[in-house]
Amino acid sequence: LAVTGDIMVHSYQYEEAYDPQSGTYDFMHNFTDVKKYFEAADYAIGNFETVTAGEDIGISDYPCFNTPDSFLDRLQYSGIDFVTTANNHCMDKGTDGLLRTIEKLDEYGFDHTGTYADEKSRNEIFVKDINGIKFACLSYTYGTNGIEPKDGIEVALINKDKMAQEIALTRNAGAEIIVVAIHWGVE
Numbered sequence: 001l002a003v004t005g006d007i008m009v010h011s012y013q014y015e016e017a018y019d020p021q022s023g024t025y026d027f028m029h030n031f032t033d034v035k036k037y038f039e040a041a042d043y044a045i046g047n048f049e050t051v052t053a054g055e056d057i058g059i060s061d062y063p064c065f066n067t068p069d070s071f072l073d074r075l076q077y078s079g080i081d082f083v084t085t086a087n088n089h090c091m092d093k094g095t096d097g098l099l100r101t102i103e104k105l106d107e108y109g110f111d112h113t114g115t116y117a118d119e120k121s122r123n124e125i126f127v128k129d130i131n132g133i134k135f136a137c138l139s140y141t142y143g144t145n146g147i148e149p150k151d152g153i154e155v156a157l158i159n160k161d162k163m164a165q166e167i168a169l170t171r172n173a174g175a176e177i178i179v180v181a182i183h184w185g186v187e
Contacts, residue, residue, distance in 0.1 A: 086114030
């Protein structure tokens with residue numbers, strides 16, 4: 001496994017990536033030097049600490065991030081296979097932004113966990129066979145910057161009882177290795 005921390009886009013990154021002639025963003029340079037580490041791993045994991053809510057609502061950074069979809073092209077190019085999405089920025093553009101991000105991650109073929117379109121998808125247990133080893137990853141966050149999801153939308157919040165229950169269910173589903181990514185603490 002290769003694991004990296006926060007994958008997010010600040011204004012200096014998207015301003016540098018923007019080509020005014022074509023009106024597009026290219027984030028290739030963000031991943032050139034790290035690609036070799038992710039590709040060398042059997043499975044590469046990162047914390048996707050932004051949303052892809054659509055350029056029509058405006059690209060933005062702190063305190064409420066929204067990243068161009070083309071960033072996912074380059075994240076895919078980098079060799080990242082799986083992203084955790086439970087973090088304080090997962091609700092930055094509201095429920096619609098969270099849902100669109102899930103759709104885009106699915107569209108680009110990323111495995112992911114931490115935010116869910118509904119309770120049913122939250123209860124689906126993700127176990128992946130990697131070289132004959134059954135692997136799972138769970139993702140939890142301390143909060144969502146005070147932006148609450150609408151009823152029915154699920155964000156995995158830190159709750160020791162719920163976490164213990166989900167770890168047990170994941171183990172019962174056959175996971176031999178469980179990685180738990182917790183978004184918390186002092187920055």
